[in-house]
Amino acid sequence: MSKELFKILRLVAGYSSQYDYAEVLGIGQSAVSRMETGSLTISRKTEQKVLNLMNEKEVSDKTIKLLAEMLGNK
DSSP: OOHHHHHHHHHHTTOOSHHHHHHHHTSOHHHHHHHHHTSSOOOHHHHHHHHHHHHHTTOOHHHHHHHHHHTTOO
């Protein structure tokens, strides 16, 4: 998952603050910030947590794929 997709999915899920997003994902706010800037690699575990959250928020896999393609991530 790219840093851009990670950030866009936070916003799509309705989390305007990194703090609230981090809390839901069970990670620190500084980790979210570093992931969004690319200074910290998004682990497979965190990526799975994001995808699970998107499922809970009823963001479809198709929507996620479309966003990824728009960002140039496949």
